[in-house]
Structure formats: C-alpha cells, structure tokens
Amino acid sequence: MVIHIRSMKFLSLALAVVVGLSACGNVSKNVRQDGQSADSLHWPAMTDTTPMHKGGTFPSLDSLAKIHAGLNKQQIADLIGYPHFSEGVWGVREWNYVFNFRDPANGDIIRTCQYKVLFDQDKLAKSFYWHPNNCAVPATANVLAPAAAVAPQPAPKAQRFELSGDTLFPLGRYRVEDMLPGGREQLDNVAARLRESPMSQVKIIGHTDMIGDSESNMVLSRNRAESVRAYLVSHGVAPEVTMAVGMGKAQPVKQCDTRLDRASLVQCLQPNRRVEIVATGVSSSTSS
DSSP: OHHHHHHHHHHHHHHHHHHHHHHTTOOSEEEOTTSSOEEEOOOOOGGGSOGGGTTOBOOOHHHHHTOOTTOBHHHHHHHHOSOSSOOOSSSOOEEEEEEEEEOTTTOOEEEEEEEEEEEOTTSBEEEEEEESGGGSOGGGOSSOOOGGGSOOOOOOOEEEEEEEHHHHSOTTOOOGGGOOHHHHHHHHHHHHHHHHSOOSEEEEEEEOOSSSOHHHHHHHHHHHHHHHHHHHHHTTOOGGGEEEEEOTTSSOSOOOOTTSOHHHHHHHTGGGSEEEEEEESOOSOOOO
C-alpha cells in the first residue's frame, strides 16, 4: 500500500510538471490556428528571461532582415537564436525575445526591444510583433542613429475607423462572402488609407448589441472582426501588423429601454453593432 501511494504521488507530480510545461508555452491569449493573430498579445516581463538570456542579446540586423513568414522554428533559431523565456515543451505557438541595439559610433546601447513570433498549427512562423511600438522592425535601418542625434518624437496618434455592422453584414452573418456592397466600399477606402501611411499595428474589434446570449455574441463579434481583417489583408494591408478581437456585447455605445418591442429595440441598438479599426503609427488625421 505504501508503494502504491508513493507511486500515485509520483505520477501526480509528473503529470503536474507535464501540464505546467505545456501550459506555459503561450503567454498570449488564444493564438489563432493560422498564427496570424491572437485575442490579446501579452509581453512577458523582461526580468523573467532564462538566466542565459538575462539582459537580452544583440541580434544581427542582417539576420533580422531575413525573418519572414513561412520559416520553421529551426530556421528562426538559426537566424536569431532560441527564445529568451521558458516557452514550455508542447503546444508552443509563440517565441519571445529581448533584443538590444547599439549605436555603431560608440557601442552604447540605445534601444532595448521585445520581439514576438507567432507560429501556426504546423509550427511555421506567421506573424511578428515588436514592443514598444517605436521598436517596430529596427532591422530595416542600415544604421541605428545615436540617441543624442534623434529629436524626441511624439507618440504615434491612433487613427480610428468605425463601421456599422449593419452596413457590413446582414443581420447575424459574418463571412467575407456575406459582406454587403456598402460595407465592401467602406473597407476599400480604409484599406487605401492604411496602405498610404506606415503603421505599427492595426487592431480590428468586433462588437454586437445586447440581444442574445453572451457566448453567441462573442463568437459573432470575433468572426466579423476576423472577416474584416481577412478583407483588409486581401486588399494590401500587411498581415503581420493586423490582429482581430471580439468584444461581444461588453462595450455598448448606446443604452436602450428593454421594454421596447423587438423591432424598436433592434433599431435602437443599431450603433452597438459595429466594427472598429484602430491603427497606430498612422500619420494622417483621425477619421470615423
């Protein structure tokens, strides 16, 4: 009996370790199967790197410039090394790094950035992110200018587009092929604006009204945001800077009397059925 109890304790401990290793593989919430986005991106604390990566590393700009979608994990590691955090063993769909960049004139560190790679279900790299935003793709610069020579820059303004869900989709529908002509025309204009100006992130947020249960509304809002993202990407917006999230009925912009008849209530709640597109790093003025 003692042996049996000890065996069970050992098995429980081993199972806990396995679960722990698999669970810590992704710090972001709900990484998509296609690796193109997540419900929310989470950046681990830079102090939580593994001991061998404490303080970050100094990547080769040439190697960073060679990173692109479709590389497998070994190819990513050959270019920039293995991730700097304890990423787990199974189910790992993202790698996180801490990179330092030097002033080539005197060797001083002028920037420390975090870098994230999201992988699809086949473990191929699909999307890439920098944190904070002013770190976006430093590898594109041949030389990083000394900090003293760079004038302070204001934080990039967010450009917002708000589109009526009723204009984009028929009631209850969400697929790209379901999109209404008026909604496609609006998205064509948004895509043109986003192609004209550089941006570091384009976040597409779906919202529903209060009618129906929370779970169904969450799924509908997320699916609509994903369809809008797919449409924008198909019209030239860079996939690596886009992400889609659904908020369901959690963020209404208008409250209505629930005692109204259904037709009147649906009409009153129309402003809540919407898709927001928030682009950061776009230089032009705010649009709605």
